[in-house]
Amino acid sequence: MHDLERYLNIRSAYGASVGPVGTLAFLMDTTGTPQIWTLDEPGAWPEQRTFDDERVTFCSWSPERRELAFGMDEGGDEFTQLFRLDADDGTIHPLTDVPDAIHYWGGWSHDGEQFAFAANRRDESVFDVYVQDRDECGDEADLIYEGDGWLAVAGWSPDDDRLIVSEHHSSFDKDLYVLDVKSGERTHITPHDGDVRYNSPSWGPDGDAVYCCTDRDTDTLYLGRIDLDSHEIETVESGDEWNVDGIALDDETGRFAYSRNVDGYTELTIGELTGPTEYETRPTPDLPDGTAGGVSFDPDAETFALSASSRTTNTNVHVVDFETGETTRWTRASTAGIPPSSFRGPELVHVESFDGREIPAYFTLPADAPAGETPVIVDVHGGPESQRRPSFSGLTQYLLSRGYAVFEPNVRGSTGYGKAYTHLDDVRQRMDSVKDLKAGVDWLHDHPRVDPDRIVAKGGSYGGFMVLAALTEYPDLWAAGVDVVGIANFVTFLENTGAWRREHREAEYGSLEDDREFLESISPLTHADEIEAPLFVLHGANDPRVPVGEAEQIAEEVEAQGIPVEKLIFEDEGHGISKRENQIDAYTAVVDFLDEHV
Structure with a gap:
């Protein structure tokens, strides 16, 4: 059996961008944080291009030059700054130097002379749209539109005179605009009533249309x-039972790839537009049976790159020939010497909850799980507007190798199952999602392999709230809890989260003005005296989403009740533990905690 450090040293290669001469750039975490690497041919030895202790968040080739734009924050604080890397001599040029602002990349113009981005430089609670020349730096960008909410740039029109701008009112309510670069005039192209999503907006080939994934007038995207x-x-393509959840469209050729989310698994369709809404398909790529995304076409759209993984295959970058569908894995991210044949895949199950609703979940048993003696980690995703999907996790594979089963529910409120499902936990229905966890534990109690006295609640972000809420609502069900960057008190969370996020989170959880008493009543901190299980609390000091005070106050309150509590705060991390050295320290402590109490 391999130790935890080996499993956490399993690498991932993802976030690919294809350059003007076919060079592949991508992110890989070989050094312990994601950095930029490049390849000129499949399977060759990659060349590392950035060498920082902080994570690189994206990379994007210029369409005309051998240079890359990339983003990086500091200590997980999410104040992303933009940089330009010269691929020939390795020189890095800062493009922005406003360290107290967030910069969201908006893409290169087609001639590579300019780029666009959104940033909250003027007011931390709103994002404006900027355009900047490639050879400028610091704060020299042109402010072309002042926003009054959360704006993001989705790309330049084929003739570079307009931008698609997305405005996020909440996770399920968005609008699209076309912004004239010279005049700053903004045209609203998606007037609607109610909550509607417009995801993955892309310019059509003639610049006369925008293609996107939407749930306007339907339940699914x-x-x-x-x-x-x-x-x-x-x-163009209906959602039917499952969401069409993303599209990448080349605006010169009309070639595209779109993904359908089928019970968490990615089904990819490749095609070429033959009319406004008509298209011809191409052969389906041969990819791992799991998740895939991040499509990047080469400049001529003859090939495209994407990253793919499954529960038994770590994340790597593949390149697909558009016409034939022939798929070549370009990267060889290491499995740290652990045989992939030892990795365990899940079973998709459905659990009946308190109201008769079927809750989907992935259940994975370790090898040779003993009857009635197998402990279980109930692992809850964050969001809540997210979904647990069958992608690779080294930590999960380690827990399986140690004899734990892993149960991963997509409780009500999760995405991937239609609009109505995502709203089943809104505001006053919040605790119904916690009841879904109880239903999952009841299902586990009936499983012949499971030890009902050794079930652990584990989760991150909103999943951390779910852990704490489950421990307070159903204290007798749990042997232990592991809360990673979780919400302990909705009131203090909303008061202290980043100003640009507060309105969006209130749309999901309830507002401080109208729902303060209710938010207090359902907060785990209010009921901390009900917790009976030992608790591990893990957080990053620089977390701008769920501030570290959430961890500090729940740990203090539970410890005051005489319950065993371990708290671990990393000073150089934010919303999650991203640096491998910290991951090893953090999850070694978590495993030791589980060994002691479970």
């Missing part, structure tokens, strides 16, 4: 075309 003259939406 479908692929639609928005005519820029009439603003009418036509369906």
Whole structure:
């Protein structure tokens, strides 16, 4: 059996971008933090291009030059700054130097002379749109539109005179605009009532339409075309039972790839537009049976790169020939000498909850799980507007190797199962999602392999709230809890989260003005005296989303009740533990804690 450090040293290669001469750039965490690497041919030895202790968050080739734009924050604080890397001599040029602002990359112009981004430089609670020349730096960008909310740039029009701008009112309510670069005039192209999503917006080949994934007038996301003259939406591909959850479209050729989320698994369709809403498909790529995304076309759209993984295959970058579908794995991210044949895959199960609703979950047993004696980690995703999907996790594989089963529910409120499902936990229905956890534990109690006295609640971010809420609502069900960057008190969380996020989070959880008493009543901190299980609390000191005070106050309150508590705070981390050295320290402590109490 391999130790935890080996499993956490399993590498991932992802976030690919294909350069003008076919060079592949991607992110890989070989050094302990994601850095930029490049390859000129599949399977060759990659060349490391950045050498920082902080994580690189994205990379994007210029369409005309051998240079890359990339982003990096400091200590997980999410105040991303933008940089330009010369791929020939390795020189790095700062593009922005406003360290107290967040910069969201918006893409290169087609001639590579300019780039766009959104940033909250003027007011920390709102994002404006900027355009900047490639050879400028610092704060020299042109402010072309002042926003009054959360704006993001989705790309330049084919003739580089307009930008698609997305405005996020909440996770399920968005709008799209076309912004004239010279005049700053903004045209609203998605007027609507109620909550509607417009995801993955992409320019059509003639610049007269925008393609996107939307759930306007439907429960699931479908692929639609928005005519820029009439603003009418036509369906290109319906969502039916499962979401069409992403599209990458080359605006010169009309070639595209879109993904459908089928019970968490990615189904990819490759095609080429033959009319406004008509297309011809191409052969399906041969990829691991799990998740795939991050499509990047080469400049001629003859190939595209994407990252893919499964529960038994770590994340790597593949390149697909558009016409034939022939798929070549370009990267060889290491499995740290652990045989992939030893990795365990899940079973997709459905659990009946308190109201008769079926809750999907992934359940994975360790090898040779003994009857009635197998401990279980109930691992809850964050969000809550997210979904646990069958991608690779070294930590999960380690826990399985140690004899733990892993149960991963997509409780109500999760994405991937239609709009109605995502709203089943909104505001006053919040605790119904915690009841889904109880239903999952009841299901585990009936499983012949499971030891009902050794079930652990583990989760991160919103999943951390779910852990704490489960420990307070159903204290007799749990042998231990592991709370990673979780919410302990909704009131203090909303008061202290980043100003740009507060309005969005209130749309999901309830507002401080209208729902303060209710938010206090459901906060785990209010009921901390109900917790009976030992608790491990893990957090990053620089977390701008769920401030570290959430960890400090729950740990203090539970410890005052005489319950065993361990608290571990990392001074150089934010919303999650991203640096491998810290991951090893953190999860070694978690495993020791579980060994002691479970």
